Amino acid sequence: MNILVCLKQVPGTTKVNIDPQTNTLVRQGIENIVNPFDTYALEEGVRLKERYGGKVTVISMGPPQAEEALKEAISTGADEAILLSDSAFAGSDTLATSYTLAQAIQKIQDYDLVICGRQTIDGDTAQVGPELAEMLEIPFISYVSKIEEIDNKHMRVQRMVEEGHEVIETPLPALITVVKEINVPRLPSLRGLAKAKSAVIPTWTAQELGVDENTVGLSGSATRVIKIFFPQRVHHGEILQGSLESQAESLIDKLRDAKLI
């Protein structure tokens, strides 16, 4: 079984800077981590490989330092990793990100299952999984909390919904996004760390993917960030005086005036 895991490196801090020219996140020079939800996607891929054989390939689109995240994936069980990195990919919105990942997956060709995290902790849109499935024209199941059965042609999974779980069957290849309830990710092994250290991770550029530069990065993005700002916090405090009844009446008047009730 050939399993592809999409994994993104994200800032491990909220102290980030925004490029005032492009309104995009400055990703250079900050502490980065593997998107936490993607560690569950990787763990599930590695468990399937251990049970049914095959290999796990991890793909990430990002700046050159995203290689660290891919090495971390190798240390926790991934067999291979591919970095999609090119200045032409910079400024991608979710559409351009999904398109670039889809082109890489189509280049790989031979796969049974694509696993993504449910969302990232920076972009936070949860759009890449479904967009990617649409572009690859394969079935998609979100919020998967358990893989009940899987063979080379089908799988049956449980997905989380507000009231409980749904059980869904799908033919393969398919794409799933997973929630953290699906497993407990393992820590790197000594053997894994040694493998990661010596791993050579291929980088695929726009040219290697054979994509027109106008279809990727900022040029290929359907959306633009017009403005980014931090909401101003204004604290007004007032201590109400008088009897309990008059305090309650005064509070109700104030809430009415502020149109909060």
Ligand SMILES: Cc1cc2nc3c(=O)[nH]c(=O)nc-3n(C[C@H](O)[C@H](O)[C@H](O)COP(=O)(O)OP(=O)(O)OC[C@H]3O[C@@H](n4cnc5c(N)ncnc54)[C@H](O)[C@@H]3O)c2cc1C
């Ligand atoms: C309107 C808009 C404009 C944006 N413009 C910019 C910009 O100019 N510059 C910029 O740096 N960012 C920009 N972003 C953020 C950028 O779009 C996202 O970082 C990226 O598209 C992934 O979306 P997400 O983080 O919301 O992922 P989600 O959809 O929340 O991710 C779901 C899953 O998809 C997979 N995945 C997501 N991204 C990747 C990846 N890169 N590689 C591998 N797997 C991945 C992971 O498995 C992840 O768990 C923009 C976002 C929006 C909404």
